Amino acid sequence: MIKTPICELLGIQYPVFQGGMAWIADAELAAAVSNAGGLGIISAMNADGEWLRKEIQKAKTLTDRPFGVNIMLMSPHVEEVAKIVVEEKVPVVTTGAGNPSKYIPGWKEAGIKVIPVVASTGVAKLVERSGATAVIAEGGESGGHVGEITTMALVPQVCDAVKIPVIAAGGIGDGRGIAAAFMLGAIGVQMGTRFLVAKECNVHEVYKKKILQAKDIDTMTTGKRLGHPVRALKTPFAREFLKMEYNSNVTDQELEAFGAGSLRAAAVLGDEKKGSFMSGQIAGLVKKEQTAQEIIEEIFTEAEEILGEADLCIIK
Numbered sequence: 001m002i003k004t005p006i007c008e009l010l011g012i013q014y015p016v017f018q019g020g021m022a023w024i025a026d027a028e029l030a031a032a033v034s035n036a037g038g039l040g041i042i043s044a045m046n047a048d049g050e051w052l053r054k055e056i057q058k059a060k061t062l063t064d065r066p067f068g069v070n071i072m073l074m075s076p077h078v079e080e081v082a083k084i085v086v087e088e089k090v091p092v093v094t095t096g097a098g099n100p101s102k103y104i105p106g107w108k109e110a111g112i113k114v115i116p117v118v119a120s121t122g123v124a125k126l127v128e129r130s131g132a133t134a135v136i137a138e139g140g141e142s143g144g145h146v147g148e149i150t151t152m153a154l155v156p157q158v159c160d161a162v163k164i165p166v167i168a169a170g171g172i173g174d175g176r177g178i179a180a181a182f183m184l185g186a187i188g189v190q191m192g193t194r195f196l197v198a199k200e201c202n203v204h205e206v207y208k209k210k211i212l213q214a215k216d217i218d219t220m221t222t223g224k225r226l227g228h229p230v231r232a233l234k235t236p237f238a239r240e241f242l243k244m245e246y247n248s249n250v251t252d253q254e255l256e257a258f259g260a261g262s263l264r265a266a267a268v269l270g271d272e273k274k275g276s277f278m279s280g281q282i283a284g285l286v287k288k289e290q291t292a293q294e295i296i297e298e299i300f301t302e303a304e305e306i307l308g309e310a311d312l313c314i315i316k
Contacts (some may be wrong), residue, residue: 020070073098119147175302
């Protein structure tokens with residue numbers, strides 16, 4: 001079995017995190033991933049503190065293993081949810097969409113392991129100085145909000161830039177991706193798209209079907225004009241958003257309004273016309289619905305075999 005220092009640091013069996021996907025990563029999915037030996041993560045998204053508290057408490061009834069909460073720092077409720085994770089003694093917090101330095105001292109004082117998502121070496125260095133436990137280096141192949149640097153280029157540079165552990169994310173969906181991440185210097189991986197089709201994932205069945213049917217060229221990136229690019233499946237909504245984005249007669253405010261609620265429309269309602277079906281480029285490799293346990297066991301069996309074969313290929 002593959003074990004890395006992140007396993008001992010967080011008390012998990014396998015060095016794999018489940019991505020904190022808004023409207024998708026709930027208590028049930030997080031608990032299933034944690035019960036399977038990974039680190040399940042609840043997305044705080046833009047919800048208020050009491051909603052998050054209920055999800056955390058629900059997860060505690062479903063698993064006795066460590067799980068985390070992903071906090072989007074642009075959320076209007078960030079101050080509230082930052083306190084809730086302390087009060088509920090959440091063991092791990094991952095962050096995105098902003099600089100978590102303001103909150104890290106308080107979280108660490110409460111015994112929380114803080115692991116920000118970063119898209120550049122500069123941000124990785126910043127959060128390391130602020131006291132982060134580790135970082136998730138996420139390449140632009142991932143679904144949802146993305147940076148510009150690819151995982152292959154980003155991960156080794158982040159590993160060279162910081163002394164804290166690095167988790168690789170973006171375009172990882174099977175054992176080959178895990179083996180590659182380890183070769184780049186990471187000691188763990190984060191996956192989102194692969195867990196979208198976990199049987200315990202409550203995302204709408206239309207969403208799951210779209211992921212399972214996706215091909216390698218079926219994602220696109222929109223939102224660069226607004227400063228926060230998003231990768232999603234090519235759908236009527238995504239194509240219309242891109243068309244509006246390059247129309248100088250459309251204001252930024254109109255563009256933002258058009259995109260408002262689109263992820264919920266996809267994840268909760270399965271709306272194929274108005275929904276933004278966020279997905280990583282790895283979707284073309286995802287071909288079956290499995291339990292979280294089956295996914296994790298399969299990908300690490302694959303990774304062990306690949307790493308073993310790689311060792312045999314080395315001339316000693």
